[in-house]
Structures are given as structure tokens and as C-alpha cells.
Amino acid sequence: MSGAGDGRTHHADDGSGALRRIAPPARRFLARRRAVLARLAVWSLAEAGQAFLVGYGVAHSVDQGFLAGDTRKGLSWLAVALVAVLLGAPVIRGVFAELAGLTEPLRDSLVRRAVDRSMAQALDAPGGTDRAAVSRLTNQVEIARDSFAGLVLTLRSFVFTAAGALLGLFSLHPALVVVVLPPLLGGLALFLATLRPMAAAQRRALAADEALGDHAARARAALRDLTACGTGPETARHGADLVAGAAAASRVLAGWAAVRTAALGVAGHLPVLALLAAVPWLRGRGVTAGALLGAFTYLVQSLLPAVHTLMTALGAAGARLLVVLDRIVGPAPSPTITHGTRPKPPPPAGPPLTPLSVTDVGSTADVGLPAVAPALGGRGSSPAVADLPRPAPTRRSRLPAHGRPTAAVELRSVTLSYGVRAEPVLDSLDLCVAPGEHLAVVGPSGIGKSTLTRLVAGTLAPSGGEIRVAGRSVTGCAVADLAALRVLVPQEAYVFSGTVGDNLAYLRPDAAGADLDATVRALGLRSLVARLGGLDGSVRPDELSPAERQLIALARAYLSPAPLLLLDEATCHLDPAAEAQAEEALARRPGTLLVVAHRLSSAVRADRVLVLDGVQAVCGKHEEVLARSSLYRDLTGHWNDGSHRKA
Numbered sequence: 001m002s003g004a005g006d007g008r009t010h011h012a013d014d015g016s017g018a019l020r021r022i023a024p025p026a027r028r029f030l031a032r033r034r035a036v037l038a039r040l041a042v043w044s045l046a047e048a049g050q051a052f053l054v055g056y057g058v059a060h061s062v063d064q065g066f067l068a069g070d071t072r073k074g075l076s077w078l079a080v081a082l083v084a085v086l087l088g089a090p091v092i093r094g095v096f097a098e099l100a101g102l103t104e105p106l107r108d109s110l111v112r113r114a115v116d117r118s119m120a121q122a123l124d125a126p127g128g129t130d131r132a133a134v135s136r137l138t139n140q141v142e143i144a145r146d147s148f149a150g151l152v153l154t155l156r157s158f159v160f161t162a163a164g165a166l167l168g169l170f171s172l173h174p175a176l177v178v179v180v181l182p183p184l185l186g187g188l189a190l191f192l193a194t195l196r197p198m199a200a201a202q203r204r205a206l207a208a209d210e211a212l213g214d215h216a217a218r219a220r221a222a223l224r225d226l227t228a229c230g231t232g233p234e235t236a237r238h239g240a241d242l243v244a245g246a247a248a249a250s251r252v253l254a255g256w257a258a259v260r261t262a263a264l265g266v267a268g269h270l271p272v273l274a275l276l277a278a279v280p281w282l283r284g285r286g287v288t289a290g291a292l293l294g295a296f297t298y299l300v301q302s303l304l305p306a307v308h309t310l311m312t313a314l315g316a317a318g319a320r321l322l323v324v325l326d327r328i329v330g331p332a333p334s335p336t337i338t339h340g341t342r343p344k345p346p347p348p349a350g351p352p353l354t355p356l357s358v359t360d361v362g363s364t365a366d367v368g369l370p371a372v373a374p375a376l377g378g379r380g381s382s383p384a385v386a387d388l389p390r391p392a393p394t395r396r397s398r399l400p401a402h403g404r405p406t407a408a409v410e411l412r413s414v415t416l417s418y419g420v421r422a423e424p425v426l427d428s429l430d431l432c433v434a435p436g437e438h439l440a441v442v443g444p445s446g447i448g449k450s451t452l453t454r455l456v457a458g459t460l461a462p463s464g465g466e467i468r469v470a471g472r473s474v475t476g477c478a479v480a481d482l483a484a485l486r487v488l489v490p491q492e493a494y495v496f497s498g499t500v501g502d503n504l505a506y507l508r509p510d511a512a513g514a515d516l517d518a519t520v521r522a523l524g525l526r527s528l529v530a531r532l533g534g535l536d537g538s539v540r541p542d543e544l545s546p547a548e549r550q551l552i553a554l555a556r557a558y559l560s561p562a563p564l565l566l567l568d569e570a571t572c573h574l575d576p577a578a579e580a581q582a583e584e585a586l587a588r589r590p591g592t593l594l595v596v597a598h599r600l601s602s603a604v605r606a607d608r609v610l611v612l613d614g615v616q617a618v619c620g621k622h623e624e625v626l627a628r629s630s631l632y633r634d635l636t637g638h639w640n641d642g643s644h645r646k647a
């Protein structure tokens, strides 16, 4: 889960770093609660005494009572053992009462820290959201409190019970300690050796879980963008990778849990077996039957349950506590989101979900758009757009070595079906668009116009054939390379909260003020920009009309250095005059323009018109297509009537 750890390098260590970070605040926390700790110690001493008395009572009931023929004495010693067992209840009650004095202040302090951290991050990255904060405030704080309570209970219980039981064994016969202690210590050592790798595995599992949750939240927030840009499969693939990563992390964790179970077996059962095997040896050293029975009682009744609980609690709760505390108390991860802020290299931390170069940026900024890649000479090399005259297509053509200009867009026998058995939407389509050309795509609703733009944009892979943009195959092309080749402006234009300048320069972050001014003039945005307070004025997406949003998205595309612009009904909310101004400006821009037209005027303005008609396609100048395609004649008839705004 490499991505999961991005931006959280302090979580990537093996646990010792976390321990170092947690230790000082933990010491301070405990130092302030000495009185509670002292009261806990008193109750724990009572627990040690109870453990001591149980085995001691059983041993003496046998040796001094039943085996010596004194049944009354035997029963009296058994009564002592019974009272010791019954005393366990009030002792545990006392322990729990004191425990609250540690766990509740811990919970309050963690909540305070989690809130402080979220506030600090919100201030560091205005507009950004720290989604992990919710998890820290609820789930993780509860995990920390419960784990801490479990740890205090079991650690303390183990130490005092083991002390009581070992003291009891020693008092019965020192040889008993010699037999019991080695397997007990061996199991404990094996268990302690698993703690560090187990903590690291636990940390990776938590990080994988958070990364998955974060991905789901980002994908949900960006659903419209994902659908509009056709990057759902890519996002799903990334989600599947995260699920696989989380599963792998859980498997590693399970592997270490198995090692710990083995340690539990050694520490928990080997002492009993060792004691059984050593009975002849012990008898030879004068260990009485009562002492042996008392030793078994110590093992079965006190020591082994304490070891079992200790290992379970320290292994699971201890590792969890360390990881969770480090997340809340340790250094804050670097902010991952710059919503409403133009991304600057290096790109934001965290795995990108939809690395597109579409001009609608609002929620795609949330899902990690890549840094805008340079094209046509790279960043900073583009001249001020408005200063450029409209070059003839041939003048803008770039000639490869063999002398023929490389086509801006080339489709060779492209077929697209949305399902294995589905009728193809496009069937063996050939198309060649020259550099600098302005092509209008028309056709009835549902004929495949958006499909064509997505194919050319490289966000949809063809079922067959080949698609090249500026000579490069776009199928399987790296995202940054696609971003350098084309900009796709869909019908739903998204803008993001930020300044007007940030919105306009999103695809060309180094644009000079003069470029922005020229763009505003060329696209007819002057009154809108003035109303918003100039280039430094704020854009609030909800307060803009669909037409205003489209104008901003078009201006953003205009400024982009990409050589190919794809407009998929991107001017549908503009009135005819505004549409004409925007389209003419975009056509004057150096580069190729492919427009899905929804008005006759838009088709007439283009150098050529592509009419999609079922699986047939006709392409040529407006007059030629008018003569050759009855569908185009029908469409122009509808447009002229004004009865259908849309083809």
C-alpha cells in the first residue's frame, strides 16, 4: 500500500519511532495521575495476595490436612483458598473504579488533540477537508480508550498475579520455580519479539483502511466529474487496488497473530507439561504432593490465565493503542487537498483518482488532478494568446521528417461497442483532422457524438481500431501525456471555489496577467469578471448561471497549451451571440478545434462538418455535406425552424 502511506511518513516506521513519540506525553499523562496509580497499586497488591493464597491454601490442605489425616485442617485451608477466590470480586470492582480515573481523562485529552489537529490543518489548507478527522474523533479515540483500559487491566493483573503466584511457588519449594520459569519466560520472549512487526502490520492495515475510505469519499464527491469524463473504470481499478492492498495488509497481520498464538502455546501450556514431566525429579528433591498440587493450582488458576490475557491484550490492544495514539498525538500528516487552489508541482499527496485534463475542475480537484503538463513547447513558451493571428491550417501544421504534416486527430477503422453483444455505436470509422482545422460533429441525439469525443480524448478505449492525436496513440497513453495533448470541455462545466484568476489559469498555471486579460476580452467575459471583482475576485460556483460557468470553462480551455480542444456541447447554455464569440475565439487559438455542434451556426462556422448517421458518417465542407447527407439536410431544417435547439 505505497499510496496509503504518502504524506504520512511518520507512520511508516516499525513502531519504535511511534513509541519514542508517544513516550513523553504518556509519561506526563501518568505523572499527573500518581494518586490514581497508587490506589490502583493497592488494589493490585490485594490481587497478588489473593493469587498467593489460592495455591498456598490448596497445598497446605493436602499436606497438613487430608494426607496427614486431619480433615478439619484440610477443609480449613480449602476455605482459605475459597475465600481468596471469592475476594477476587471486590478486588476487581475496586480496580475498575480506579481505572475510570485514567481512561476518561485520556479520552478527553485525545478528543482535544484530534480537534486541535483538524483545526490546524483546516487553517493550513483553507477550503480543504481533513476527512480522517472524523475517524480520529470517533472510532480511533474509542479504540484508544478501550485498548488503554484493557492494557492497564491486564498488565497490572499479570504483574501482580505473577508475583503472587511465583512467590507462592517459591514458598512451597524453590525447585518448582526452576521448572516453571524457563518455558514461561521462553513463551514471553517469543511473544515480545512479535510485538514490533505486529505493530508495523497493524499500522499498515489501518493506513490501508483509511486510504480506502478516503478514496471512496473522494470518488463519491467527484461522481459527476467521473461520469462526465468517463474515468469511472480507472477509479474503480484504483479502488480495487486499494481493496487488494487492504486485504494483503490484513493477511500479514493474521500471519503475525498466528506467531503470537504459538507464543501463547509455549508460555501457556509448556509450564504445565514441564511440571508433569518433572514430577519424579521434584519428588526426589523433597517436593510434597500438596506442594505439587498447589503448584498446579498456581499455574492453572492464576499464572496461565494472566499470561493468556496479557498476550491477547498486549498483542492486539497494545499494537492498536500505539498506532492510534501516534495518529492522534504524533506529527500531523501533510495536507492532501487544495480544493479551490490551483495545484502547483509537486502534485498533492495521495494517489490520483481521475487524472484528467478536462477543463471542468471543481470536484476533479478533489480527486487529484495531475499537475498540468506542458505542450507545444512547454510551460511559459506559449505566447499571449490574443496576440496571435488566426493562422491558416497549413501554417500551423507541424511537419515530421518525411515531410507530411502529422494529423491532429486520426481515427483508423475505429469501432466502439459499450457491451460485448451491443450494437456498435461507431463502426470502422476513419477520420483525419488536420492541425489547426475546426471540425464540427453533428448527428441526432444518442448517435455517438460524445462517445467520439471521449475516444479522441483517450478517456474511452475503442473496441477496435486506432486513435492518434498529434501522431500519438491515445489508447493506454499516460495521463500526463494525454493532458499535454488535449482538453475536453463537457456540457456540464464545473468551476471551483477560488479566485477568477485561479479558475481561468488552471490549465496554464504560469499564465501572465496579460494572457488572462486577453482571454477575458477574447471570450467576452469582461462584464462577468468585473461583476465578480476582477481576476482576484471570488468564484462561488453556486452563484453562477450555467452559461457563466460554461464561459469560465471555455476561457480555461482557451488558455490551455494543449494543441487540441474538444468541446462536447460546451456552449449549449450560451446565447447564439455569446456562442459565436466564444467559438470564434477558440477557433483563432493556435491548435485544432473539434466541436460537437448543437446549432446550425456552429456547424457553418467550422472548416468541415462530420455527420454521424448510425454507423455511417459523412464528412466535408458545410455545402458538400448539405448536398450529400439527407440527415444533415433534416438537421439543418430543424435548426432553421428553431423547433429543436439540439440536434
Ligand SMILES: Nc1ncnc2c1ncn2[C@@H]1O[C@H](COP(=O)(O)OP(=O)(O)OP(=O)(O)O)[C@@H](O)[C@H]1O
Pocket (backbone or CB within 6 Å): 418, 425, 443, 444, 445, 446, 447, 448, 449, 450, 451, 452, 647
Ligand atoms: N457508458 C455507456 N454505457 C452504455 N451505453 C452508452 C454509454 N454511453 C453512451 N451509451 C450509449 O451509446 C450511444 C451513444 O451515446 P452518446 O452519448 O455518445 O451519444 P450523443 O450523440 O452524444 O448523444 P447526445 O446528443 O444526446 O448527447 C447511446 O445509445 C447511448 O445510450
